[in-house]
Amino acid sequence: MIFGAIVAGGVGNRMNLSGLPKQFLPLGESQKPIIIHTLEKFLICEKLDFIYLGVNKDWLGYAEELLDKYGIDKGKVFIVPGGKDRNLTILNIIEAIEKNHGESAEHIIVTHDAVRPFVTLRMINENIEAAKECGASDTVVKAVDTIIESKDGEFISFVPQRSYMYQGQTPQTFNMSELKKLYNDLTDEEKSMLTDACKIFSFRKRPVKLVEGDAFNIKITTVSDYKIAEAIIGGNLRD
Numbered sequence: 757m758i759f760g761a762i763v764a765g766g767v768g769n770r771m772n773l774s775g776l777p778k779q780f781l782p783l784g785e786s787q788k789p790i791i792i793h794t795l796e797k798f799l800i801c802e803k804l805d806f807i808y809l810g811v812n813k814d815w816l817g818y819a820e821e822l823l824d825k826y827g828i829d830k831g832k833v834f835i836v837p838g839g840k841d842r843n844l845t846i847l848n849i850i851e852a853i854e855k856n857h858g859e860s861a862e863h864i865i866v867t868h869d870a871v872r873p874f875v876t877l878r879m880i881n882e883n884i885e886a887a888k889e890c891g892a893s894d895t896v897v898k899a900v901d902t903i904i905e906s907k908d909g910e911f912i913s914f915v916p917q918r919s920y921m922y923q924g925q926t927p928q929t930f931n932m933s934e935l936k937k938l939y940n941d942l943t944d945e946e947k948s949m950l951t952d953a954c955k956i957f958s959f960r961k962r963p964v965k966l967v968e969g970d971a972f973n974i975k976i977t978t979v980s981d982y983k984i985a986e987a988i989i990g991g992n993l994r995d
């Protein structure tokens with residue numbers, strides 16, 4: 757089976773636009789919350805059997821209310837408590853999936869940031885096929901700017917070759933049992949170094965296939981991001 761896993765466990769709001777976590781902020785003329793825009797993109801993917809939302813425990817009731825308000829099929833969409841970080845939220849989702857649908861070496865999980873509402877059906881489908889092929893996939897775009905490494909935050913340590921550089925996005929998609937196995941094999945030190953789930957595979961030298969992303973597949977984390985998202989959804993930046 758193939759599962760969507762939308763990660764919405766955060767409670768911070770660096771934008772200070774309201775008391776809501778950023779994934780619940782309204783977007784566009786419809787004023788639908790960002791997370792609903794994202795969820796609706798996943799709902800149009802016929803390859804997904806079920807979709808899970810990992811939400812901070814203090815916002816579970818609010819998320820349930822949103823599903824009711826926007827007529828989301830609760831037979832296909834499940835809400836589970838998030839963990840203290842992104843990867844633990846994914847693991848909570850995996851635990852719920854295995855409880856509800858059983859364990860299988862064939863399960864695929866498509867993980868995605870709740871605050872990336874401009875994901876496309878093409879990206880989701882290509883992620884699924886790539887994960888079926890090699891066990892893991894990551895959505896990326898080629899780096900346009902030169903990437904600078906600085907170990908002390910003051911001086912350049914290294915300038916990698918730009919043609920080799922990519923910027924990571926989501927979805928990131930995995931064979932679910934392999935992801936769980938590799939995560940549990942990590943040391944505490946390795947777990948502390950994780951920035952996303954693909955790094956779990958990288959630590960163990962497992963292949964992760966690249967899927968082409970899109971410059972518009974932005975992650976809304978700042979006021980500037982939010983303004984850009986409003987422009988995109990209003991058609992001011994994209995036809």
